[in-house]
Amino acid sequence: MNSADSDPLFDDVADRVVALGNEFLDANPEADAWEIASGMLSGIVHFWLYTHQPCADPSCRSCAEMATAEMRLQQLLDEARESAEESSYFHSPFDRNVGNA
Structure with missing residues (x-):
């Protein structure tokens, strides 16, 4: 699925991930934004691979x-x-x- 499909659930999940990243940045003002983003990406990759097993x-x-x-x-x-x-x-x-x- 891609965003061109404009699925409301897809859009909601994507918005929540962005909001979560912003929450981490707000809660940790001294944190490296790239580290937060990389940690989120790692979790997303693991979840995507888990859900796409044959x-x-x-x-x-x-x-x-x-x-x-x-x-x-x-x-x-x-x-x-x-x-x-x-x-x-x-x-x-x-x-x-x-x-x-």
């Missing part, structure tokens, strides 16, 4: 795209890339490849 039936059509660890990793990376590219934070005015007129 079933016990090796011929299951529903699980075919997730049949191996490498296939699951590729699906995860594709989904992460899509989410990143759709984010309003993907490009920064301080990116090295930003042109100046």
Whole structure:
């Protein structure tokens, strides 16, 4: 599922993750925001991998795209890339490849 599907549950979960990150930042003003984000990402990756395990039936059509660890990793990376590219934070005015007129 991706955000283009505009599923209200998807949107709610994504909003809550952002809110949780902001809560951690507010509660820990001296903390490194990158560490908080990396910790959240690690937990999200573990949860995503847990929820995308194939079933016990090796011929299951529903699980075919997730049949191996490498296939699951590729699906995860594709989904992460899509989410990143759709984010309003993907490009920064301080990116090295930003042109100046």
